[in-house]
Amino acid sequence: xxxxxxxxxxxxxxxxxxxxxxxxxxxxxxxxxxxxxxxxxxxxxxxxxxxxxxxxxxxxxxxxxxxxxxxxxxxxxxxxxxxxxxxxxxxxxxxxxxxxxxxxxxxxxxxxxxxxxxxxxxxxxxxxxxxxxxxxxxxxxxxxxxxxxxxxxxxxxxxxxxxxxxxxxxxxxxxxxxxxxxxxxxxxxxxxxxxxxxxxxxxxxxxxxxxxxxxxxxxxxxxxxxxxxxxxxxxxxxxxxxxxxxxxxxxxxxxxxxxx
Amino acid sequence: xxxxxxxxxxxxxxxxxxxxxxxxxxxxxxxxxxxxxxxxxxxxxxxxxxxxxxxxxxxxxxxxxxxxxxxxxxxxxxxxxxxxxxxxxxxxxxxxxxxxxxxxxxxxxxxxxxxxxxxxxxxxxxxxxxxxxxxxxxxxxxxxxxxxxxxxxxxxxxxxxxxxxxxxxxxxxxxxxxxxxxxxxxxxxxxxxxxxxxxxxxxxxxxxxxxxxxxxxxxxxxxxxxxxxxxxxxxxxxxxxxxxxxxxxxxxxxxxx
Numbered sequence: 001x002x003x004x005x006x007x008x009x010x011x012x013x014x015x016x017x018x019x020x021x022x023x024x025x026x027x028x029x030x031x032x033x034x035x036x037x038x039x040x041x042x043x044x045x046x047x048x049x050x051x052x053x054x055x056x057x058x059x060x061x062x063x064x065x066x067x068x069x070x071x072x073x074x075x076x077x078x079x080x081x082x083x084x085x086x087x088x089x090x091x092x093x094x095x096x097x098x099x100x101x102x103x104x105x106x107x108x109x110x111x112x113x114x115x116x117x118x119x120x121x122x123x124x125x126x127x128x129x130x131x132x133x134x135x136x137x138x139x140x141x142x143x144x145x146x147x148x149x150x151x152x153x154x155x156x157x158x159x160x161x162x163x164x165x166x167x168x169x170x171x172x173x174x175x176x177x178x179x180x181x182x183x184x185x186x187x188x189x190x191x192x193x194x195x196x197x198x199x200x201x202x203x204x205x206x207x208x209x210x211x212x213x214x215x216x217x218x219x220x221x222x223x224x225x226x227x228x229x230x231x232x233x234x235x236x237x238x239x240x241x242x243x244x245x246x247x248x249x250x251x252x253x254x255x256x257x258x259x260x
Numbered sequence: 261x262x263x264x265x266x267x268x269x270x271x272x273x274x275x276x277x278x279x280x281x282x283x284x285x286x287x288x289x290x291x292x293x294x295x296x297x298x299x300x301x302x303x304x305x306x307x308x309x310x311x312x313x314x315x316x317x318x319x320x321x322x323x324x325x326x327x328x329x330x331x332x333x334x335x336x337x338x339x340x341x342x343x344x345x346x347x348x349x350x351x352x353x354x355x356x357x358x359x360x361x362x363x364x365x366x367x368x369x370x371x372x373x374x375x376x377x378x379x380x381x382x383x384x385x386x387x388x389x390x391x392x393x394x395x396x397x398x399x400x401x402x403x404x405x406x407x408x409x410x411x412x413x414x415x416x417x418x419x420x421x422x423x424x425x426x427x428x429x430x431x432x433x434x435x436x437x438x439x440x441x442x443x444x445x446x447x448x449x450x451x452x453x454x455x456x457x458x459x460x461x462x463x464x465x466x467x468x469x470x471x472x473x474x475x476x477x478x479x480x481x482x483x484x485x486x487x488x489x490x491x492x493x494x495x496x497x498x499x500x501x502x503x504x505x506x507x508x509x510x511x512x513x514x515x516x517x
Contacts, residue, residue, distance in 0.1 A: 050411070055414055073414060073416065075417075079412045079415050081408040081411070081412070082408075083406060083408050085409040087430070087431075088507050088508065089430050089505075098413075099416050101422075101426060102413055102418035102419070102422040102423065103416035103417055103418060104418070105417070107422065139507075163415075165408075
């Protein structure tokens, strides 16, 4: 059974006369799968993440998690956006711990289990290469390091699903490619389910098992590509013909979508 | 001289220059003392009436701080309410703006009718004139919470109260402390206005008495005392701001590139 399913979902913002972000949007995402949604900007890709996270109800159709309709904030979901939004008055470690302090599932026991949580957060920071920066303020971290901490914050409660909305879009090319590797390592080690929204086709091809191309607004899926490149993928992978061809095909799809 | 030393000296030098020009102007043009007394005359009055000035200044300071304390409590509560709830914002903001547009001088007579002459109208005027910047700043700090962060926390099932406590309020603190500096100087304006119109004690009352008997140097001595108290309180709250919200002042200084 698919972990996340959407059947002919529509999403309209701002009442019956508002903007139609998604229409006739159907998708099925398996547990542990790394899915990427690519499409022109403003196509409603991010809206799908709002539906999965329970932040916005569907206007039509049905979205399910574990086979149950999504009707509000769900358990076991982590989110990260382009903007790292770390709290400047907290240390890196305290930022990573924030979800455990406020989440419905952990806030009651946070104080008793603080040591255990801290150990887990420190371990996460170590995996992304930030162990020695645990007590630094976010302003002391570079953009790439802030985004690593942001990933840790999204994963600290060991969510089943990680929702990423253009997480690396604000970074320079080198840092971005470095973080692809960091994210892939985290995913290979923990095998959570990822939904990545991006307009970077190389990023999608590098990271994803499945890439869905989303049409212009109102968004729906117009093409789906499996990516069978072996893991772990490296920067060398991005120069292989199979990878280059895939990116070209995706680019053609996007051009068609944009002209449609 | 180092740049730092220059910066430290600059306000003293600038003030001394102004006083010097004022003194020279009065002497060169032989300005009558009841029109514009020279700083030296004001200082002489300050020394001569030190006792009376001291008692009245302390009184005004207390009145001001009391009004200011009310403004802090009320301003924080109202700021949190209007910052956290769009409904409260829509409902209250026009009223707040309207209220802030009313000259507080016009309110003092009403306060006197209600509470009589004395400290109460002065406390209330100080409060009424100084709470507005606190409300606006706290509300802005809370309302400008990044929507992405709010999404992250809400998707975890976080309560609104938790988001407010862990993110909204700390975020608003730099705005809050910045507003305190403005509010404390406004509070002095409020209390002195009220004392001048309808007081029986305080530095404003003293200045009114002095001017009605043409002891203009004493009026200027009172003005200097008010200005010094204002600067002192401003400095205190600027220091507090640095202490409490130092994180907001740290520049971008990455450890690695």
